[in-house]
Amino acid sequence: MDLSQARGTFPLSSSKLRNIRMRYQQRNRLCCGLLLTITLGVATTQSVANDPTQSTIVVKIQPRTGGSIQGPVVDYNDHGLVLMQAGVPYALAWKQLESGTAYTARRDLLAHTRGGWDKLSAQDHFNLGRFALEFNRQDLARADFNQTSALAKKQYEESIHHAWQQFREKRKRWKRARKSTHADRTSELSTKKIITDDASVVHGIGDDLDRAVHIAEAGFVHDTDEDIRARVRAAYLQYGEKVQEIMGSSVVFIETEHFLIWTDWPKRSRDQLIRWLEDMYSSLSKQFGVDDSTNIFLSKCPVFCWRSKARYQRFAQKFDGYDGKDSIGYTRSIESNGHVHMAFMRRGSEPADIDRLACTIVHEGTHAFLHRLYTTRLLPHWINEGAAEMTATVVLGRQCPAGGNATLLAKQYAKYNWPLGQFLQSVAPIDAHQYPLAQSIVSYLNTQSIKRWRALIKALKNGNTFSKALAHAYDGLNVKQLESGWREANADQAGS
Numbered sequence: 001m002d003l004s005q006a007r008g009t010f011p012l013s014s015s016k017l018r019n020i021r022m023r024y025q026q027r028n029r030l031c032c033g034l035l036l037t038i039t040l041g042v043a044t045t046q047s048v049a050n051d052p053t054q055s056t057i058v059v060k061i062q063p064r065t066g067g068s069i070q071g072p073v074v075d076y077n078d079h080g081l082v083l084m085q086a087g088v089p090y091a092l093a094w095k096q097l098e099s100g101t102a103y104t105a106r107r108d109l110l111a112h113t114r115g116g117w118d119k120l121s122a123q124d125h126f127n128l129g130r131f132a133l134e135f136n137r138q139d140l141a142r143a144d145f146n147q148t149s150a151l152a153k154k155q156y157e158e159s160i161h162h163a164w165q166q167f168r169e170k171r172k173r174w175k176r177a178r179k180s181t182h183a184d185r186t187s188e189l190s191t192k193k194i195i196t197d198d199a200s201v202v203h204g205i206g207d208d209l210d211r212a213v214h215i216a217e218a219g220f221v222h223d224t225d226e227d228i229r230a231r232v233r234a235a236y237l238q239y240g241e242k243v244q245e246i247m248g249s250s251v252v253f254i255e256t257e258h259f260l261i262w263t264d265w266p267k268r269s270r271d272q273l274i275r276w277l278e279d280m281y282s283s284l285s286k287q288f289g290v291d292d293s294t295n296i297f298l299s300k301c302p303v304f305c306w307r308s309k310a311r312y313q314r315f316a317q318k319f320d321g322y323d324g325k326d327s328i329g330y331t332r333s334i335e336s337n338g339h340v341h342m343a344f345m346r347r348g349s350e351p352a353d354i355d356r357l358a359c360t361i362v363h364e365g366t367h368a369f370l371h372r373l374y375t376t377r378l379l380p381h382w383i384n385e386g387a388a389e390m391t392a393t394v395v396l397g398r399q400c401p402a403g404g405n406a407t408l409l410a411k412q413y414a415k416y417n418w419p420l421g422q423f424l425q426s427v428a429p430i431d432a433h434q435y436p437l438a439q440s441i442v443s444y445l446n447t448q449s450i451k452r453w454r455a456l457i458k459a460l461k462n463g464n465t466f467s468k469a470l471a472h473a474y475d476g477l478n479v480k481q482l483e484s485g486w487r488e489a490n491a492d493q494a495g496s
């Protein structure tokens with residue numbers, strides 16, 4: 001998602017933001033966690049050729065981020081499901097759904113496969129019980145384990161006991177972690193000062209940032225002059241002080257190898273944040289062959305993390321003129337001078353919430369890194385989003401549902417020969433339901449050859465169209481050939 005560098009264009013409603021991002025798309029960018037999360041349920045583009053939904057059932061699911069999606073299920077597995085709403089396929093992991101709707105959908109699909117509720121076996125009920133425990137739904141688990149026992153008590157007694165034991169241990173570990181976080185937070189809150197807003201101070205910060213980024217106009221690529229870096233760093237630190245002044249003394253400053261972080265998060269969350277950010281940085285350095293002595297950022301990348309939605313929105317509004325309404329994180333990238341910073345909020349403390357936060361941080365961090373790589377020209381959105389999802393999958397593994405969603409969705413594209421339309425040639429923003437598609441194609445390009453993948457990104461950052469960059473990096477490959485190669489790779493996978 002894009003945000004203009006021109007101050008005063010915001011705040012915006014999501015629909016306005018959408019228009020703006022279309023207008024400014026190749027100049028300035030604000031990419032939000034919003035796209036990862038909220039726009040589900042808004043079906044827009046791409047109708048589907050074949051109808052794979054004739055012999056299936058309709059389910060209604062609610063993503064944890066809000067809204068609901070209803071439609072026939074195209075496919076599902078242990079990771080998640082693909083369902084169709086208004087001709088648009090949505091791939092979602094079970095863990096991205098509200099517990100009740102995930103369980104009901106899973107149970108109904110199983111009953112459909114078996115030919116009726118009463119056909120569920122002891123093993124089916126046992127699996128459903130374990131599935132319910134993954135969502136902390138002990139009530140549902142108990143009912144299914146009772147059914148298991150009713151059908152085959154002796155055979156499953158020990159397994160059920162073991163499942164409960166595992167569940168309790170997992171919850172205990174999570175509660176302990178949460179408790180230490182809470183204690184830490186309380187002590188910080190008690191030292192919090194209330195600071196009243198001062199319009200003139202807020203206004204001054206905008207000027208400071210503009211100065212900071214203008215200093216660097218002379219050279220924004222990663223071999224920027226040391227003197228310029230030092231001046232940008234000083235301006236960033238000054239900027240951070242203003243943020244602390246306005247947001248209160250609970251905001252601490254942390255400097256890592258590649259990031260300048262201002263946050264009111266408790267210690268444990270700060271430690272996780274640093275790990276996610278630096279792991280993201282080293283993963284991308286490896287991906288693009290950036291050596292340790294090079295710092296891709298202008299000085300270091302400023303990051304702002306907030307403990308509540310109210311504080312996140314307050315920061316977003318005051319410092320970026322963005323309403324921050326429907327997102328949990330965003331990256332602000334300015335093409336003309338190479339500046340980039342990020343902001344995040346914590347929401348919820350369930351394991352699924354922490355995973356979502358981790359994915360958002362690595363996703364947005366990838367946008368920040370890619371913005372600074374080679375040149376500060378903005379990438380076509382589908383490449384940028386696909387690369388961000390791919391990196392989140394590489395860095396976080398199973399903690400991040402993106403990889404599983406991409407595999408599951410691509411399998412359907414291959415199986416039913418769904419058309420891509422102009423997806424690959426478009427530079428426009430894409431919708432949340434298209435992220436797994438983008439990731440699948442980006443991963444395909446990446447696994448063909450890392451050298452070619454780097455050459456492709458470099459050619460795009462030098463201003464080539466996707467078709468030209470593709471041909472240049474992949475030995476004359478054209479978009480049609482790419483599409484059929486990608487389909488073939490996923491058809492193999494569909495058959496297996």
Ligand SMILES: [Zn+2]
Nearest residue numbers: 031032385388
């Ligand atoms: Zn993004």
